[in-house]
Amino acid sequence: MPPFLVLGPLEVRTPDGMPTSLKRRKARELLALLVLRPGTTVEREEIVDVLWGERPPVSAQANLNSYVWDLRRVLARAAPADEPRPTTSRNGYRLDLRTEECDAYLFEELAATGRQALRNDRYRAAAELLAKALGLWRGAVLQGITAEFCVATAARLDLVRFEAMEDYADARLGLGQHEELAAELAATVRRHPLHERLWAQFMVALYRSGRRTDALRAYHDVCEVLNAELGVGPCTQLRLLQQAIASRQCRHVRVGVCAS
The missing domain is CATH 1.10.10.10 (Winged helix-like DNA-binding domain superfamily/Winged helix DNA-binding domain)
Structure with a gap:
Protein backbone atom coordinates (compact mmCIF):
# COMPACT_ATOMS: atom_id res chain seq x y z
CA MET A 1 0.00 0.00 0.00
CA ALA A 79 6.79 8.87 4.65
CA PRO A 80 10.27 10.37 4.81
CA ALA A 81 11.31 12.68 1.98
CA ASP A 82 14.33 14.76 0.97
CA GLU A 83 12.93 17.75 2.87
CA PRO A 84 10.35 18.12 5.65
CA ARG A 85 6.75 17.88 4.51
CA PRO A 86 4.56 19.87 4.18
CA THR A 87 6.69 22.64 2.68
CA THR A 88 6.20 26.12 4.12
CA SER A 89 6.02 29.18 1.89
CA ARG A 90 5.33 32.80 2.70
CA ASN A 91 1.61 32.35 2.04
CA GLY A 92 0.84 28.78 3.03
CA TYR A 93 1.75 25.12 2.83
CA ARG A 94 2.36 22.62 0.05
CA LEU A 95 2.53 18.82 0.06
CA ASP A 96 4.46 17.30 -2.83
CA LEU A 97 3.52 13.69 -3.56
CA ARG A 98 4.52 11.20 -6.23
CA THR A 99 1.83 9.10 -7.90
CA GLU A 100 2.91 5.95 -6.11
CA GLU A 101 2.72 7.66 -2.70
CA CYS A 102 -1.08 8.08 -2.65
CA ASP A 103 -3.69 5.40 -3.27
CA ALA A 104 -6.03 7.83 -5.09
CA TYR A 105 -3.39 8.91 -7.60
CA LEU A 106 -2.23 5.32 -8.10
CA PHE A 107 -5.83 4.18 -8.55
CA GLU A 108 -6.48 6.72 -11.31
CA GLU A 109 -3.26 5.84 -13.12
CA LEU A 110 -3.99 2.10 -13.00
CA ALA A 111 -7.61 2.63 -14.06
CA ALA A 112 -6.55 4.76 -17.06
CA THR A 113 -3.89 2.25 -18.10
CA GLY A 114 -6.38 -0.59 -17.72
CA ARG A 115 -8.92 1.22 -19.88
CA GLN A 116 -6.33 1.76 -22.60
CA ALA A 117 -5.45 -1.95 -22.51
CA LEU A 118 -9.16 -2.74 -22.86
CA ARG A 119 -9.44 -0.49 -25.91
CA ASN A 120 -6.54 -2.42 -27.44
CA ASP A 121 -8.28 -5.76 -26.76
CA ARG A 122 -5.61 -6.75 -24.23
CA TYR A 123 -8.20 -8.25 -21.93
CA ARG A 124 -5.92 -10.07 -19.51
CA ALA A 125 -3.71 -7.04 -18.94
CA ALA A 126 -6.80 -4.84 -18.58
CA ALA A 127 -8.37 -7.20 -16.04
CA GLU A 128 -5.18 -7.35 -13.98
CA LEU A 129 -4.67 -3.59 -13.96
CA LEU A 130 -8.30 -2.81 -13.15
CA ALA A 131 -8.45 -5.44 -10.42
CA LYS A 132 -5.35 -3.91 -8.85
CA ALA A 133 -6.87 -0.43 -9.10
CA LEU A 134 -10.17 -1.46 -7.52
CA GLY A 135 -8.34 -3.38 -4.81
CA LEU A 136 -6.94 -0.12 -3.46
CA TRP A 137 -10.38 0.91 -2.19
CA ARG A 138 -11.06 0.29 1.51
CA GLY A 139 -14.31 2.26 1.86
CA ALA A 140 -15.76 5.69 1.15
CA VAL A 141 -13.29 8.42 0.20
CA LEU A 142 -11.86 10.00 3.38
CA GLN A 143 -14.39 8.09 5.45
CA GLY A 144 -14.97 9.87 8.74
CA ILE A 145 -13.98 13.32 7.45
CA THR A 146 -17.11 15.34 6.72
CA ALA A 147 -15.50 18.63 5.67
CA GLU A 148 -17.12 20.21 2.62
CA PHE A 149 -13.84 20.42 0.66
CA CYS A 150 -13.88 16.60 0.33
CA VAL A 151 -17.26 16.39 -1.43
CA ALA A 152 -16.31 17.22 -5.02
CA THR A 153 -13.18 15.06 -5.00
CA ALA A 154 -15.05 12.15 -3.43
CA ALA A 155 -17.78 12.39 -6.08
CA ARG A 156 -15.23 12.45 -8.91
CA LEU A 157 -13.30 9.47 -7.54
CA ASP A 158 -16.53 7.53 -7.02
CA LEU A 159 -17.38 8.09 -10.69
CA VAL A 160 -13.95 6.90 -11.83
CA ARG A 161 -14.33 3.86 -9.59
CA PHE A 162 -17.68 2.99 -11.13
CA GLU A 163 -16.28 3.34 -14.64
CA ALA A 164 -13.37 1.11 -13.65
CA MET A 165 -15.83 -1.50 -12.37
CA GLU A 166 -17.62 -1.45 -15.74
CA ASP A 167 -14.32 -1.65 -17.64
CA TYR A 168 -13.32 -4.59 -15.44
CA ALA A 169 -16.55 -6.37 -16.35
CA ASP A 170 -15.85 -5.77 -20.06
CA ALA A 171 -12.34 -7.18 -19.69
CA ARG A 172 -13.72 -10.29 -18.01
CA LEU A 173 -16.28 -10.73 -20.78
CA GLY A 174 -13.38 -10.58 -23.21
CA LEU A 175 -11.66 -13.33 -21.21
CA GLY A 176 -14.76 -15.54 -21.35
CA GLN A 177 -15.56 -15.42 -17.62
CA HIS A 178 -19.28 -15.38 -18.40
CA GLU A 179 -20.87 -17.58 -15.72
CA GLU A 180 -18.91 -16.10 -12.82
CA LEU A 181 -19.54 -12.57 -14.06
CA ALA A 182 -23.27 -13.17 -14.57
CA ALA A 183 -23.61 -14.20 -10.93
CA GLU A 184 -21.77 -11.08 -9.74
CA LEU A 185 -23.64 -8.69 -12.03
CA ALA A 186 -27.00 -10.03 -10.88
CA ALA A 187 -26.32 -8.33 -7.54
CA THR A 188 -24.65 -5.28 -9.09
CA VAL A 189 -27.59 -4.32 -11.31
CA ARG A 190 -29.86 -4.47 -8.27
CA ARG A 191 -27.62 -1.97 -6.49
CA HIS A 192 -27.27 0.28 -9.57
CA PRO A 193 -30.46 -0.30 -11.57
CA LEU A 194 -30.21 2.83 -13.76
CA HIS A 195 -26.83 2.05 -15.32
CA GLU A 196 -27.55 0.63 -18.75
CA ARG A 197 -23.98 -0.43 -19.45
CA LEU A 198 -24.13 -2.78 -16.46
CA TRP A 199 -27.39 -4.25 -17.74
CA ALA A 200 -25.82 -4.76 -21.16
CA GLN A 201 -22.88 -6.57 -19.61
CA PHE A 202 -25.26 -8.67 -17.52
CA MET A 203 -27.29 -9.63 -20.59
CA VAL A 204 -24.17 -10.58 -22.56
CA ALA A 205 -22.82 -12.65 -19.65
CA LEU A 206 -26.15 -14.46 -19.30
CA TYR A 207 -26.44 -15.19 -23.00
CA ARG A 208 -22.89 -16.46 -23.29
CA SER A 209 -23.53 -18.68 -20.27
CA GLY A 210 -26.30 -20.41 -22.22
CA ARG A 211 -29.07 -18.49 -20.46
CA ARG A 212 -30.73 -16.74 -23.39
CA THR A 213 -34.18 -16.62 -21.74
CA ASP A 214 -32.70 -15.00 -18.62
CA ALA A 215 -30.88 -12.45 -20.79
CA LEU A 216 -34.14 -11.47 -22.48
CA ARG A 217 -35.85 -11.31 -19.10
CA ALA A 218 -33.10 -8.95 -17.89
CA TYR A 219 -33.87 -6.66 -20.83
CA HIS A 220 -37.53 -6.66 -19.81
CA ASP A 221 -36.48 -5.80 -16.24
CA VAL A 222 -34.30 -2.86 -17.22
CA CYS A 223 -37.04 -1.49 -19.48
CA GLU A 224 -39.45 -1.54 -16.54
CA VAL A 225 -36.94 0.13 -14.22
CA LEU A 226 -36.07 2.92 -16.67
CA ASN A 227 -39.71 3.62 -17.39
CA ALA A 228 -40.71 3.62 -13.73
CA GLU A 229 -37.78 5.70 -12.46
CA LEU A 230 -37.01 8.02 -15.38
CA GLY A 231 -39.94 7.74 -17.77
CA VAL A 232 -37.65 6.71 -20.64
CA GLY A 233 -36.89 3.62 -22.67
CA PRO A 234 -33.54 1.84 -23.05
CA CYS A 235 -30.70 3.34 -25.07
CA THR A 236 -30.20 2.39 -28.71
CA GLN A 237 -27.25 0.11 -27.90
CA LEU A 238 -29.31 -1.83 -25.37
CA ARG A 239 -32.16 -2.26 -27.84
CA LEU A 240 -29.73 -3.53 -30.49
CA LEU A 241 -28.27 -5.94 -27.96
CA GLN A 242 -31.74 -7.31 -27.20
CA GLN A 243 -32.30 -7.86 -30.91
CA ALA A 244 -28.96 -9.64 -31.23
CA ILE A 245 -29.81 -11.94 -28.32
CA ALA A 246 -33.31 -12.61 -29.64
CA SER A 247 -31.84 -13.60 -33.02
CA ARG A 248 -29.03 -15.60 -31.37
CA GLN A 249 -26.33 -13.31 -32.80
CA CYS A 250 -24.90 -12.06 -29.52
CA ARG A 251 -21.67 -14.03 -29.92
CA HIS A 252 -20.68 -11.40 -32.46
CA VAL A 253 -21.50 -8.39 -30.26
CA ARG A 254 -18.36 -6.62 -29.02
CA VAL A 255 -17.92 -6.02 -25.30
CA GLY A 256 -18.61 -2.48 -24.12
CA VAL A 257 -21.86 -2.37 -26.09
CA CYS A 258 -23.49 0.31 -23.94
CA ALA A 259 -21.81 3.36 -22.47
CA SER A 260 -24.44 4.85 -20.19
Whole structure:
Protein backbone atom coordinates (compact mmCIF):
# COMPACT_ATOMS: atom_id res chain seq x y z
CA MET A 1 0.00 0.00 0.00
CA PRO A 2 1.18 3.58 -0.64
CA PRO A 3 1.94 5.64 2.49
CA PHE A 4 -0.93 8.12 1.95
CA LEU A 5 -4.37 6.49 1.91
CA VAL A 6 -7.61 8.35 1.18
CA LEU A 7 -9.72 5.65 -0.53
CA GLY A 8 -11.33 4.81 2.79
CA PRO A 9 -10.41 6.22 6.20
CA LEU A 10 -7.50 8.66 6.04
CA GLU A 11 -4.27 6.89 6.95
CA VAL A 12 -0.54 7.44 6.73
CA ARG A 13 1.50 4.24 6.79
CA THR A 14 5.13 3.57 7.55
CA PRO A 15 7.37 1.81 5.01
CA ASP A 16 6.61 -1.53 6.73
CA GLY A 17 2.86 -0.97 6.33
CA MET A 18 2.04 0.07 9.89
CA PRO A 19 -0.54 2.87 10.26
CA THR A 20 0.37 6.02 12.14
CA SER A 21 -2.10 8.33 13.75
CA LEU A 22 -2.90 12.01 13.94
CA LYS A 23 -4.97 12.29 17.08
CA ARG A 24 -6.32 15.79 16.53
CA ARG A 25 -9.27 16.01 14.13
CA LYS A 26 -8.24 19.30 12.56
CA ALA A 27 -4.73 17.99 11.94
CA ARG A 28 -6.32 15.12 10.00
CA GLU A 29 -8.49 17.56 8.06
CA LEU A 30 -5.41 19.64 7.23
CA LEU A 31 -3.62 16.55 5.94
CA ALA A 32 -6.65 15.59 3.85
CA LEU A 33 -6.80 19.06 2.33
CA LEU A 34 -3.12 19.02 1.37
CA VAL A 35 -3.25 15.46 0.00
CA LEU A 36 -6.18 16.36 -2.25
CA ARG A 37 -4.24 19.31 -3.69
CA PRO A 38 -0.74 17.93 -4.22
CA GLY A 39 1.98 20.28 -5.39
CA THR A 40 -0.26 23.29 -4.79
CA THR A 41 0.36 25.91 -2.13
CA VAL A 42 -2.78 26.21 -0.02
CA GLU A 43 -2.86 29.66 1.52
CA ARG A 44 -3.12 30.05 5.28
CA GLU A 45 -6.32 32.06 5.01
CA GLU A 46 -8.00 29.27 3.06
CA ILE A 47 -6.85 26.65 5.53
CA VAL A 48 -8.21 28.66 8.44
CA ASP A 49 -11.52 29.05 6.61
CA VAL A 50 -11.70 25.30 5.89
CA LEU A 51 -10.84 24.28 9.45
CA TRP A 52 -12.86 26.84 11.39
CA GLY A 53 -15.36 28.47 9.05
CA GLU A 54 -16.47 32.07 9.35
CA ARG A 55 -15.60 32.49 13.03
CA PRO A 56 -12.06 31.21 13.63
CA PRO A 57 -10.67 31.54 17.15
CA VAL A 58 -8.06 34.16 17.94
CA SER A 59 -5.58 31.30 18.31
CA ALA A 60 -6.28 29.91 14.80
CA GLN A 61 -2.86 30.72 13.33
CA ALA A 62 -1.05 29.36 16.38
CA ASN A 63 -3.18 26.23 16.27
CA LEU A 64 -2.43 25.83 12.55
CA ASN A 65 1.30 26.00 13.26
CA SER A 66 0.81 23.26 15.84
CA TYR A 67 -1.06 21.04 13.36
CA VAL A 68 1.69 21.50 10.78
CA TRP A 69 4.24 20.45 13.40
CA ASP A 70 2.13 17.34 14.08
CA LEU A 71 2.08 16.54 10.36
CA ARG A 72 5.83 16.93 9.99
CA ARG A 73 6.47 14.68 12.96
CA VAL A 74 4.21 11.93 11.60
CA LEU A 75 5.35 12.22 7.99
CA ALA A 76 9.02 12.22 8.90
CA ARG A 77 8.48 8.78 10.41
CA ALA A 78 5.90 7.34 8.02
CA ALA A 79 6.79 8.87 4.65
CA PRO A 80 10.27 10.37 4.81
CA ALA A 81 11.31 12.68 1.98
CA ASP A 82 14.33 14.76 0.97
CA GLU A 83 12.93 17.75 2.87
CA PRO A 84 10.35 18.12 5.65
CA ARG A 85 6.75 17.88 4.51
CA PRO A 86 4.56 19.87 4.18
CA THR A 87 6.69 22.64 2.68
CA THR A 88 6.20 26.12 4.12
CA SER A 89 6.02 29.18 1.89
CA ARG A 90 5.33 32.80 2.70
CA ASN A 91 1.61 32.35 2.04
CA GLY A 92 0.84 28.78 3.03
CA TYR A 93 1.75 25.12 2.83
CA ARG A 94 2.36 22.62 0.05
CA LEU A 95 2.53 18.82 0.06
CA ASP A 96 4.46 17.30 -2.83
CA LEU A 97 3.52 13.69 -3.56
CA ARG A 98 4.52 11.20 -6.23
CA THR A 99 1.83 9.10 -7.90
CA GLU A 100 2.91 5.95 -6.11
CA GLU A 101 2.72 7.66 -2.70
CA CYS A 102 -1.08 8.08 -2.65
CA ASP A 103 -3.69 5.40 -3.27
CA ALA A 104 -6.03 7.83 -5.09
CA TYR A 105 -3.39 8.91 -7.60
CA LEU A 106 -2.23 5.32 -8.10
CA PHE A 107 -5.83 4.18 -8.55
CA GLU A 108 -6.48 6.72 -11.31
CA GLU A 109 -3.26 5.84 -13.12
CA LEU A 110 -3.99 2.10 -13.00
CA ALA A 111 -7.61 2.63 -14.06
CA ALA A 112 -6.55 4.76 -17.06
CA THR A 113 -3.89 2.25 -18.10
CA GLY A 114 -6.38 -0.59 -17.72
CA ARG A 115 -8.92 1.22 -19.88
CA GLN A 116 -6.33 1.76 -22.60
CA ALA A 117 -5.45 -1.95 -22.51
CA LEU A 118 -9.16 -2.74 -22.86
CA ARG A 119 -9.44 -0.49 -25.91
CA ASN A 120 -6.54 -2.42 -27.44
CA ASP A 121 -8.28 -5.76 -26.76
CA ARG A 122 -5.61 -6.75 -24.23
CA TYR A 123 -8.20 -8.25 -21.93
CA ARG A 124 -5.92 -10.07 -19.51
CA ALA A 125 -3.71 -7.04 -18.94
CA ALA A 126 -6.80 -4.84 -18.58
CA ALA A 127 -8.37 -7.20 -16.04
CA GLU A 128 -5.18 -7.35 -13.98
CA LEU A 129 -4.67 -3.59 -13.96
CA LEU A 130 -8.30 -2.81 -13.15
CA ALA A 131 -8.45 -5.44 -10.42
CA LYS A 132 -5.35 -3.91 -8.85
CA ALA A 133 -6.87 -0.43 -9.10
CA LEU A 134 -10.17 -1.46 -7.52
CA GLY A 135 -8.34 -3.38 -4.81
CA LEU A 136 -6.94 -0.12 -3.46
CA TRP A 137 -10.38 0.91 -2.19
CA ARG A 138 -11.06 0.29 1.51
CA GLY A 139 -14.31 2.26 1.86
CA ALA A 140 -15.76 5.69 1.15
CA VAL A 141 -13.29 8.42 0.20
CA LEU A 142 -11.86 10.00 3.38
CA GLN A 143 -14.39 8.09 5.45
CA GLY A 144 -14.97 9.87 8.74
CA ILE A 145 -13.98 13.32 7.45
CA THR A 146 -17.11 15.34 6.72
CA ALA A 147 -15.50 18.63 5.67
CA GLU A 148 -17.12 20.21 2.62
CA PHE A 149 -13.84 20.42 0.66
CA CYS A 150 -13.88 16.60 0.33
CA VAL A 151 -17.26 16.39 -1.43
CA ALA A 152 -16.31 17.22 -5.02
CA THR A 153 -13.18 15.06 -5.00
CA ALA A 154 -15.05 12.15 -3.43
CA ALA A 155 -17.78 12.39 -6.08
CA ARG A 156 -15.23 12.45 -8.91
CA LEU A 157 -13.30 9.47 -7.54
CA ASP A 158 -16.53 7.53 -7.02
CA LEU A 159 -17.38 8.09 -10.69
CA VAL A 160 -13.95 6.90 -11.83
CA ARG A 161 -14.33 3.86 -9.59
CA PHE A 162 -17.68 2.99 -11.13
CA GLU A 163 -16.28 3.34 -14.64
CA ALA A 164 -13.37 1.11 -13.65
CA MET A 165 -15.83 -1.50 -12.37
CA GLU A 166 -17.62 -1.45 -15.74
CA ASP A 167 -14.32 -1.65 -17.64
CA TYR A 168 -13.32 -4.59 -15.44
CA ALA A 169 -16.55 -6.37 -16.35
CA ASP A 170 -15.85 -5.77 -20.06
CA ALA A 171 -12.34 -7.18 -19.69
CA ARG A 172 -13.72 -10.29 -18.01
CA LEU A 173 -16.28 -10.73 -20.78
CA GLY A 174 -13.38 -10.58 -23.21
CA LEU A 175 -11.66 -13.33 -21.21
CA GLY A 176 -14.76 -15.54 -21.35
CA GLN A 177 -15.56 -15.42 -17.62
CA HIS A 178 -19.28 -15.38 -18.40
CA GLU A 179 -20.87 -17.58 -15.72
CA GLU A 180 -18.91 -16.10 -12.82
CA LEU A 181 -19.54 -12.57 -14.06
CA ALA A 182 -23.27 -13.17 -14.57
CA ALA A 183 -23.61 -14.20 -10.93
CA GLU A 184 -21.77 -11.08 -9.74
CA LEU A 185 -23.64 -8.69 -12.03
CA ALA A 186 -27.00 -10.03 -10.88
CA ALA A 187 -26.32 -8.33 -7.54
CA THR A 188 -24.65 -5.28 -9.09
CA VAL A 189 -27.59 -4.32 -11.31
CA ARG A 190 -29.86 -4.47 -8.27
CA ARG A 191 -27.62 -1.97 -6.49
CA HIS A 192 -27.27 0.28 -9.57
CA PRO A 193 -30.46 -0.30 -11.57
CA LEU A 194 -30.21 2.83 -13.76
CA HIS A 195 -26.83 2.05 -15.32
CA GLU A 196 -27.55 0.63 -18.75
CA ARG A 197 -23.98 -0.43 -19.45
CA LEU A 198 -24.13 -2.78 -16.46
CA TRP A 199 -27.39 -4.25 -17.74
CA ALA A 200 -25.82 -4.76 -21.16
CA GLN A 201 -22.88 -6.57 -19.61
CA PHE A 202 -25.26 -8.67 -17.52
CA MET A 203 -27.29 -9.63 -20.59
CA VAL A 204 -24.17 -10.58 -22.56
CA ALA A 205 -22.82 -12.65 -19.65
CA LEU A 206 -26.15 -14.46 -19.30
CA TYR A 207 -26.44 -15.19 -23.00
CA ARG A 208 -22.89 -16.46 -23.29
CA SER A 209 -23.53 -18.68 -20.27
CA GLY A 210 -26.30 -20.41 -22.22
CA ARG A 211 -29.07 -18.49 -20.46
CA ARG A 212 -30.73 -16.74 -23.39
CA THR A 213 -34.18 -16.62 -21.74
CA ASP A 214 -32.70 -15.00 -18.62
CA ALA A 215 -30.88 -12.45 -20.79
CA LEU A 216 -34.14 -11.47 -22.48
CA ARG A 217 -35.85 -11.31 -19.10
CA ALA A 218 -33.10 -8.95 -17.89
CA TYR A 219 -33.87 -6.66 -20.83
CA HIS A 220 -37.53 -6.66 -19.81
CA ASP A 221 -36.48 -5.80 -16.24
CA VAL A 222 -34.30 -2.86 -17.22
CA CYS A 223 -37.04 -1.49 -19.48
CA GLU A 224 -39.45 -1.54 -16.54
CA VAL A 225 -36.94 0.13 -14.22
CA LEU A 226 -36.07 2.92 -16.67
CA ASN A 227 -39.71 3.62 -17.39
CA ALA A 228 -40.71 3.62 -13.73
CA GLU A 229 -37.78 5.70 -12.46
CA LEU A 230 -37.01 8.02 -15.38
CA GLY A 231 -39.94 7.74 -17.77
CA VAL A 232 -37.65 6.71 -20.64
CA GLY A 233 -36.89 3.62 -22.67
CA PRO A 234 -33.54 1.84 -23.05
CA CYS A 235 -30.70 3.34 -25.07
CA THR A 236 -30.20 2.39 -28.71
CA GLN A 237 -27.25 0.11 -27.90
CA LEU A 238 -29.31 -1.83 -25.37
CA ARG A 239 -32.16 -2.26 -27.84
CA LEU A 240 -29.73 -3.53 -30.49
CA LEU A 241 -28.27 -5.94 -27.96
CA GLN A 242 -31.74 -7.31 -27.20
CA GLN A 243 -32.30 -7.86 -30.91
CA ALA A 244 -28.96 -9.64 -31.23
CA ILE A 245 -29.81 -11.94 -28.32
CA ALA A 246 -33.31 -12.61 -29.64
CA SER A 247 -31.84 -13.60 -33.02
CA ARG A 248 -29.03 -15.60 -31.37
CA GLN A 249 -26.33 -13.31 -32.80
CA CYS A 250 -24.90 -12.06 -29.52
CA ARG A 251 -21.67 -14.03 -29.92
CA HIS A 252 -20.68 -11.40 -32.46
CA VAL A 253 -21.50 -8.39 -30.26
CA ARG A 254 -18.36 -6.62 -29.02
CA VAL A 255 -17.92 -6.02 -25.30
CA GLY A 256 -18.61 -2.48 -24.12
CA VAL A 257 -21.86 -2.37 -26.09
CA CYS A 258 -23.49 0.31 -23.94
CA ALA A 259 -21.81 3.36 -22.47
CA SER A 260 -24.44 4.85 -20.19
